[in-house]
Amino acid sequence: MAGRPGSLIVIDPSVPDDGEMSAIRRITPEQPFPEAEQDTSRNRNSGAYATAWPLSEKYYICAYDGNANGMYNVPMRGRRYAITLLDVFGNKTRIYAHPTISCLDPMPIGARKKPPVIPHKTLEGRPADADGKRPSPIPAAELPKTGEIGLINVYDTRIPFPTNDPIVALRVWQLFPKVAPLQQRPWIGAEIHQTGRQCLGTVPVEADGSAYFTAPVGVPIFFQALRADGCAVQSMRSDTYLHPGERLVCSGCHEPKENVRRTAMTNLPMAMRRAPSEIKPGPDGSAPFNYRRLVQPVLDAKCVSCHGEKRKPKAPDLRAGDWRKEKWGFSTSWNNLVHRTNYFAWEMVEEKRVDWRFFTPAYTEPGRYLAINAPLRKMLDAGHHGVKLTPEERERLILWMDSNGQYIAHDHDADAQRDGKIVKPVLE
Numbered sequence: 001m002a003g004r005p006g007s008l009i010v011i012d013p014s015v016p017d018d019g020e021m022s023a024i025r026r027i028t029p030e031q032p033f034p035e036a037e038q039d040t041s042r043n044r045n046s047g048a049y050a051t052a053w054p055l056s057e058k059y060y061i062c063a064y065d066g067n068a069n070g071m072y073n074v075p076m077r078g079r080r081y082a083i084t085l086l087d088v089f090g091n092k093t094r095i096y097a098h099p100t101i102s103c104l105d106p107m108p109i110g111a112r113k114k115p116p117v118i119p120h121k122t123l124e125g126r127p128a129d130a131d132g133k134r135p136s137p138i139p140a141a142e143l144p145k146t147g148e149i150g151l152i153n154v155y156d157t158r159i160p161f162p163t164n165d166p167i168v169a170l171r172v173w174q175l176f177p178k179v180a181p182l183q184q185r186p187w188i189g190a191e192i193h194q195t196g197r198q199c200l201g202t203v204p205v206e207a208d209g210s211a212y213f214t215a216p217v218g219v220p221i222f223f224q225a226l227r228a229d230g231c232a233v234q235s236m237r238s239d240t241y242l243h244p245g246e247r248l249v250c251s252g253c254h255e256p257k258e259n260v261r262r263t264a265m266t267n268l269p270m271a272m273r274r275a276p277s278e279i280k281p282g283p284d285g286s287a288p289f290n291y292r293r294l295v296q297p298v299l300d301a302k303c304v305s306c307h308g309e310k311r312k313p314k315a316p317d318l319r320a321g322d323w324r325k326e327k328w329g330f331s332t333s334w335n336n337l338v339h340r341t342n343y344f345a346w347e348m349v350e351e352k353r354v355d356w357r358f359f360t361p362a363y364t365e366p367g368r369y370l371a372i373n374a375p376l377r378k379m380l381d382a383g384h385h386g387v388k389l390t391p392e393e394r395e396r397l398i399l400w401m402d403s404n405g406q407y408i409a410h411d412h413d414a415d416a417q418r419d420g421k422i423v424k425p426v427l428e
Contacts, residue, residue: 005050007031008062008086014258017158027052027060027088031069050081051105058088061095061106123245138244146214147242148276149250152269153209154225156252156259161234162367165227170211171402172200172279174287175220175239176410177427186414187328190343190405196425198409199286199399201279202226209252210269213277217242219428224402225253230395231372232402235344235364283396288409291334292420295400296320298393299333306385323418330407331418340376343405344369371401 008027015023031046047068052060064084082097083106096103120127123143128134154167161167176196180186188194200221203213215221220239224232234253242248251259271277281287285294299307299318307318321332328335344364364370371377377398380389389397400406408417410425417423 005047005068006034007046008049008052008060010054010057016256016258027086047079049086052086053106053108055108060086061108062086063102063104063106064092064094065102121246122243124243143217143244145217145244147217147244148247149211149213149215149242150247150269150272151205151209151211151250152252154205154211154253155209156255157234157366158254158256159366161225161253165233165367166207167205167209167225167233168228169202169205169226169230170213171202171224171226171232171399172213172215173197173222173224174200174216174428175222176425178411179425179427180411186408186411187330188406188408188411188414189403190338190341190407194404194406196408196410197403197406198288199282199403201281201287203277203279204271206270208270210271211277212269212271212274213279215242215279217244217246223253227372230398231377232370233372234366235370235402237364282399283392285396286399288417288422288424289403289406290409290417290420290422291400291407292320292331292418293422294396296331296333296420298389298396302387302389302393329414329418334407337376338405340374340379341401341405342370342374343401370404371398374401377401 007029008031010025010027012023012025017023028049031049034046037046048064048066050063052062054060062084063081064086065079065081068079068081079102080097081102081104083095083103085091085093085095095106123138126135126137151170154170155161174197176198178196183193188196200216203211205211205225218241220241222236222239224235227233236254240248283294285291300320303318306312307315309319311317316333316336318333318336323329323331326332326335330338367373380387380394380397408414409423410417412426413423
């Protein structure tokens with residue numbers, strides 16, 4: 001580890017990930033992990049080891065101070081980290097210690113093999129040629145606004161997809177940076193600290209699981225794998241970027257890292273045999289994302305006649321209402337429907353904002369979250385008092401459920417967005 005003191009570990013990427021500690025071997029088992037074991041070991045906090053550098057599979061140099069255990073009990077001035085040789089058998093040999101200051105970040109100095117030159121594959125930051133001459137930068141206005149993304153096999157996953165729901169498309173989302181200074185001000189969706197986003201649209205996935213498409217450069221994007229009815233089977237929990245002139249290729253959808261491809265493909269994926277697809281935009285209200293434009297028109301057309309002023313007792317009110325008088329600045333219908341969308345992570349329960357699951361899983365499990373398992377989607381598909389949605393109306397509701405309960409696109413001029421106005425982001 002580097003930086004903050006803690007327990008030293010070795011990560012073996014060739015070991016299959018079991019979602020726990022399969023790929024991790026602890027070199028210093030007597031040291032707790034400060035992020036996970038600190039509360040149960042207050043008197044021996046993980047402060048003794050820091051900034052390790054491997055010499056081999058069994059020997060390491062690191063910064064060590066046995067008196068630093070109990071990080072909250074030992075004053076900073078009392079710590080004396082020394083450069084120490086450590087092995088996996090539990091031995092420690094002090095190499096160097098300064099009489100008055102701590103020694104950190106040990107790094108051996110010596111000749112080593114020159115690393116391979118990685119080809120430069122973007123049009124920005126082009127390196128110098130063999131004579132040391134750097135090419136003139138391409139003016140920003142002349143750089144392409146899109147790059148290419150290839151997916152070899154969407155079914156190459158760490159957690160298998162349901163076998164009865166073929167993936168037919170990818171939904172492409174763009175994330176927005178936060179511009180308002182305070183966290184959770186304004187609320188933009190169901191999730192605590194939810195990141196602003198908009199849905200750019202969808203691209204096709206071929207029968208062999210491959211996809212090939214263009215996407216905008218310079219913005220964070222992530223993908224959802226969609227089955228035939230438009231529901232997301234799986235959603236990324238991270239993002240990726242494209243640079244001008246770049247072609248990005250993925251092996252699969254969260255593929256097992258220990259199975260990384262080391263040999264050339266013998267058969268070209270179906271999607272790579274054609275020109276890249278362009279992203280097909282979604283309905284009004286998807287980019288920039290806006291619940292009032294995306295969902296409320298469907299509710300007004302198909303639901304408000306029974307779920308409005310003359311609704312039966314206990315029937316949810318699905319009118320837009322006045323968001324200024326509603327909880328958290330969301331419309332009446334949003335507040336009454338979001339509990340039925342099966343959104344991921346923190347959960348709103350009646351008057352309580354969250355259910356206090358303080359840490360959430362790092363990944364979603366295919367087929368468990370969002371619209372695919374939402375009570376609202378199941379009720380509509382099963383039939384609800386003769387309500388018949390058009391394909392576009394259903395797409396709008398599915399998109400909202402798969403957005404994880406989003407309400408507005410970003411945190412700039414939130415009031416105008418709440419009123420259903422189109423507000424472009426100030427930062428992308």
